[in-house]
Amino acid sequence: MKYDIVTILGPTATGKTSLAVQLAHRLNGEIISADSRQVYRGMDIGTGKDLDEYEIDGEVIPFHLIDIADAGTRYNLFEYQKDFTAALADIRSRGKLPVMCGGSGLYIEAILNRYKMVEVPVNNALRKRLENKDIRQLEKILRSYEGHHMHNKTDLDTPQRAIRAIEIADYYAKHPERDSSVPPLNPVILGIALDRDTRRSRITERLHSRLDEGMVDEVRSLLDSGIKPEDLIYYGLEYRFVTLYLTGEMGYDEMVSSLETAIHQFAKRQMTWFRGMERRGFHIHWINGDRRLSDRVEEALSIING
Helix, strand or coil: CCCCEEEEECCCCCCHHHHHHHHHHHCCEEEEECCCCCCEECCCCCCCCCHHHHEECCEECCEECCCCEECCCCCCHHHHHHHHHHHHHHHHHCCCEEEEEECCHHHHHHHHCCCCCCCCCCCHHHHHHHCCCCHHHHHHHHHCCCCHHHCCHHHHCCHHHHHHHHHHHHHHHHCCCCCCCCCCCCEEEEEEECCHHHHHHHHHHHHHHHHHHCHHHHHHHHHHCCCCHHHHHCCCHHHHHHHHHHCCCCCHHHHHHHHHHHHHHHHHHHHHHHHHHHHCCCCEEEEECCCCHHHHHHHHHHHHHC
């Protein structure tokens, strides 16, 4: 095989995990998650870990970088690169093939492009200047930085996250190094695409099934365990809206419809990111996510072995 890592990306609700598991099974591989929220323990339903999907015919496909941080903490890209590099070395030491799978375009690109990440310190003077600006003003400032594509658009979920993103962009504008401890990789990148209407109906269907599975109770138990509401809101999407509902700031129906809209917007931003990666030189082989899983697996294998 001419590639040393298989990467599977795509927007939310496109079936990335099931394809990744099948490929890892067929190629003697192990999965490295590229999802910025599945790293947190206890945040299972809202992040769609679907851990039962990692089993095929009684064999559990090993996975990495899921459940490695406490909910309520703020795991970051610097830590992800460090943890990814360790997982990669571990997988290779056992002669297995790494299969990176996820929808966090920033995390994937930082690995494949070997961006030099450091722990960006807090800049209190900058925070003070930004504290009274609204989300639109903050977004405009973030976009003014060269290379702002380095920041996930979920950074614009809350003013707090946008300010942190600007702080990071500001730091990297002054420290533009571009090498890293991540080893050079020769990836094959498979993207899962769905037409807009199918994607939308899958998102809606999945949201309702997660609510039926107990997503509200999951968030309630995180709050009961002592995690502050603002720390859960920081994670955006499901955790943001369900927390607003549980703290009485939003009715149930409003929570569901607002969350559904937010997930649709998020999926659109993910696709924008992946299209941007193509413009920045990454070749993505797109696979139709509407085909049967067995057909998608065969198509992916023919691309990988081609």
